[in-house]
Amino acid sequence: MEKAIQEPAGFNPEELLLQAHQVILPEPNGNKPASLNLKVQAVKVGVDLGTAYTVLVVLDKHGQPIAGEYRFTQVVRDGLVVDYFGAVNTLQAMKRNVEARLGLTLDHAASGYPPGVPSAEVRATAHVIQAAGMDCRDLIDEPTAANLVLGIQNGVIVDIGGGTTGIAVIENSEVVYTADEATGGTHFNLVIAGGADISFEEAEVLKKDPSEQSRLFPLIRPVMEKMGTIIARHIQGRDVKSIILVGGTTLFPGIAGVIQEVTGVPTEVPNHPLFVTPLGIAMHDSHGA
Numbered sequence: 277m278e279k280a281i282q283e284p285a286g287f288n289p290e291e292l293l294l295q296a297h298q299v300i301l302p303e304p305n306g307n308k309p310a311s312l313n314l315k316v317q318a319v320k321v322g323v324d325l326g327t328a329y330t331v332l333v334v335l336d337k338h339g340q341p342i343a344g345e346y347r348f349t350q351v352v353r354d355g356l357v358v359d360y361f362g363a364v365n366t367l368q369a370m371k372r373n374v375e376a377r378l379g380l381t382l383d384h385a386a387s388g389y390p391p392g393v394p395s396a397e398v399r400a401t402a403h404v405i406q407a408a409g410m411d412c413r414d415l416i417d418e419p420t421a422a423n424l425v426l427g428i429q430n431g432v433i434v435d436i437g438g439g440t441t442g443i444a445v446i447e448n449s450e451v452v453y454t455a456d457e458a459t460g461g462t463h464f465n466l467v468i469a470g471g472a473d474i475s476f477e478e479a480e481v482l483k484k485d486p487s488e489q490s491r492l493f494p495l496i497r498p499v500m501e502k503m504g505t506i507i508a509r510h511i512q513g514r515d516v517k518s519i520i521l522v523g524g525t526t527l528f529p530g531i532a533g534v535i536q537e538v539t540g541v542p543t544e545v546p547n548h549p550l551f552v553t554p555l556g557i558a559m560h561d562s563h564g565a
């Protein structure tokens with residue numbers, strides 16, 4: 277299969293995603309994050325307030341990820357801020373941790389929003405970032421952010437996050453069509469919780485345990501098929517040659533195969549698909565430019 281991910285001039289998406297995977301850490305849970313002692317000046321910052329994960333990522337002036345943090349949160353649902361104070365408090369704590377590691381103050385950040393979210397809600401996302409102490413001038417829709425990293429010229433990016441499956445058709449490097457539907461990793465959890473008679477939170481942990489994933493696959497395969505049906509419906513009538521899957525839910529092994537089977541379109545997941553969109557959001561931050 278011809279590789280759909282192109283290498284835009286100046287950087288390699290695979291190296292960038294590997295670097296992001298190495299420096300964006302989970303919540304330190306009370307441990308003091310180690311200082312990196314870097315001599316960084318200009319930085320770009322991105323905040324992705326997702327349905328399942330809040331991600332903060334910092335790039336150096338060369339666009340390389342240097343630090344970041346992510347946390348499981350339930351402060352935003354499908355692009356809508358549902359717990360404003362929870363979101364602000366979480367982001368402030370994440371900002372403090374990353375600042376301590378870097379030895380500098382983060383006073384600005386770009387943010388992203390799923391396509392189709394009303395502009396008032398997009399502003400609410402920016403308000404969270406402002407209230408957490410970062411000036412938020414740059415807002416970008418998530419598929420465009422993802423494609424800043426992937427550099428796809430023609431194809432489809434599907435971002436399968438916690439709450440939604442977002443579809444973006446790219447033609448001549450531009451996003452020409454987007455759709456967002458409410459099926460994501462949360463729905464895997466609901467099916468696992470029901471099937472195994474455990475809580476939603478326990479299902480979240482079980483789902484991410486590599487030693488459990490082959491056992492769980494038959495249980496959640498119908499949800500993957502539904503995602504495939506959603507994608508097929510949105511790309512119907514278009515000459516789509518490839519689908520690239522990004523977002524945390526695409527870390528579940530076997531999902532690309534199911535989506536390829538349902539859509540009939542060659543489908544791949546890049547290495548480290550979790551931070552594609554947050555990375556693209558940070559790249560959009562014009563403060564550090």
Ligand code: ATP
Nearest residue numbers: 326327328329437438439440461523524525527528
């Ligand atoms: P949305 O984009 O829908 O608002 P989000 O931005 O929070 O949500 P992501 O951060 O891309 O979405 O992905 C979060 C989802 O990825 C969660 O449902 C989480 O359970 C799932 N996830 C994370 N790691 C894994 C893993 N190793 N295997 C399976 N699923 C995973």
